[in-house]
Each structure stands twice: as C-alpha cells, then as structure tokens.
Amino acid sequence: MANLHRANLHPAFSWDCEECGELNFCRAITREVTDDATDEMQQAIRESCGLEDWEELPDCVAGLWLTIPNTVVCSRCGERYATKDSQAGGDSDE
Numbered sequence: 001m002a003n004l005h006r007a008n009l010h011p012a013f014s015w016d017c018e019e020c021g022e023l024n025f026c027r028a029i030t031r032e033v034t035d036d037a038t039d040e041m042q043q044a045i046r047e048s049c050g051l052e053d054w055e056e057l058p059d060c061v062a063g064l065w066l067t068i069p070n071t072v073v074c075s076r077c078g079e080r081y082a083t084k085d086s087q088a089g090g091d092s093d094e
C-alpha cells in the first residue's frame, strides 16, 4: 500500500452517448462558495435550497459548489450535446 501513487479524485458527472452508447464522464465545474459569491450564484443556491431572497445562506452551502457544463462531447464519436440536469428534471431545449 505504501508504494501506491495517490489518485487525486475530482467530482464528475456521467452520461451516455445516444449515438454510440459510450459511457462518458466530464468533470464538474467547481466553484468555491465564499461570502463574496456573485448575486447570480447566491440566487442559484437559494433556489436549490428553497430559500427566500432575504434569507442568509446557511453554513452548509459553504465549500465547493458544483455546476454542470453547458455542452458535452462524446469521447468516442465526437457527438456534441447540450446538457440538462437530471436531478432537477429541467428542460433546456429551445
């Protein structure tokens, strides 16, 4: 065990390519949540936590905030996709 290198693990999302079926992974975009977080970011956090605009952000959201990329590209066939958050069930189709 002592001789093993250490893998530096990063948060990531997985998705399946509809064209070729390849299982793909893409790194999450991580941003550190601090007191000087932008209004846009604080608003996004409030919405996902169900908080009103006037409420203080709880300490539990401090740390890293994960964001999905807008587009992903299949590592095998090169097909490009717009993304949607499967957790939120949102639909970003035009």
Ligand SMILES: [Zn+2]
Pocket (backbone or CB within 6 Å): 017, 018, 019, 020, 021, 022, 074, 075, 076, 077, 078, 079
């Ligand atoms: Zn593919």
